[in-house]
């Protein structure tokens with residue numbers, strides 16, 4: 001399998017050059033243009049024109065970082081009921097693998113560890129030997145909303161756009177694990193993939209997370225080989241990825257090559273320490289929390305977005321206009337959706353659809369009228385089937401800024 005340090009085009013050359021100090025000359029060569037202000041280009045910053053190059057097949061995403069590549073979807077581009085390939089966010093912890101046709105043709109997934117019969121499955125085995133399922137599944141990054149956490153948390157400053165809900169086709173992980181035969185000692189999975197650690201060291205993993213066996217055996221946890229009836233986009237895990245919906249996106253390993261079944265909680269890259277963990281008991285904002293006092297994030301919290309209109313929308317006072325969007329709630333369902341035009345003083349119930357299948361996001365809409373000329377905000381608030389509701393400001397602070405499900409707001413001007 002060839003990796004980005006090898007045979008990819010221009011921008012990888014320049015990335016390598018960046019770390020050997022030859023930086024800006026290589027950028028200029030890759031761009032085919034001189035860079036008059038190259039001396040002011042901060043170290044580690046790659047020209048957007050080159051970074052964009054790594055985002056092929058994507059449209060309109062906001063790049064948060066290019067090493068690793070992270071790009072979020074502006075909320076209005078999430079308006080589609082089923083997220084398109086072009087609009088699906090990208091969250092990489094390492095380097096996107098560069099895969100040849102041969103790599104794809106020879107792709108295998110191995111299942112080993114606490115199983116009776118270790119398996120090595122080709123893509124054809126997965127397509128031919130197991131029941132195929134197609135499900136709309138939401139994936140939200142554990143750090144979505146981190147941008148609005150105070151005191152700030154380090155990491156990608158996602159606003160609302162590190163979430164997607166596409167239709168995924170593949171096989172149930174439970175069917176594959178049953179074929180392998182789980183031993184009684186099986187308690188957790190460990191996921192491995194073909195992307196390279198940022199250091200380029202092949203011994204290290206960019207990320208290797210896992211889930212408890214109960215989550216692995218849920219019928220909606222799948223190994224997907226197609227998305228929206230097509231190949232999975234390379235940046236989103238082609239040719240094979242795991243989807244553990246409703247849990248932090250990091251549980252959904254892209255470019256999946258191996259699932260180890262373990263007799264203990266997995267301790268792979270980004271499973272331990274402070275990664276994808278929150279304090280066992282709530283702490284005051286800014287508190288330093290010892291690793292031993294942190295717990296692994298499981299279900300994501302209830303959340304919603306307003307995908308139309310866009311913030312800054314203008315309407316005639318007294319005219320009816322429609323607002324709509326999506327809502328989801330981790331392992332739960334969204335039970336109610338409310339909107340406010342008076343900064344949360346009063347609320348009106350919105351129409352809310354049932355999910356097309358469990359773990360699909362739900363769609364909501366409401367008709368609103370602004371009473372007189374001026375500035376307004378529309379606030380949207382989802383409530384889950386356990387009665388938990390999105391907060392107006394950040395919920396419990398945590399050191400890495402996870403699980404920020406504060407309400408989404410848009411500005412609307414009445415003429």
Ligand SMILES: Nc1nc2c(c(=O)[nH]1)N[C@H]1C(S)=C(S)[C@@H](COP(=O)(O)O)O[C@H]1N2
Pocket residue numbers: 088089090091092093094139140141142164193194195206207235236237248249250251252253254255256
């Ligand atoms: N192999 C691999 N899988 C991965 C990651 C990664 O860096 N490498 N990132 C994870 C994280 S943190 C998230 S939020 C989701 C994002 O999925 P997407 O990039 O397809 O939107 O992929 C997860 N799976």
Ligand SMILES: [Mo]
Pocket residue numbers: 091140141142143248249250
């Ligand atoms: Mo993530």
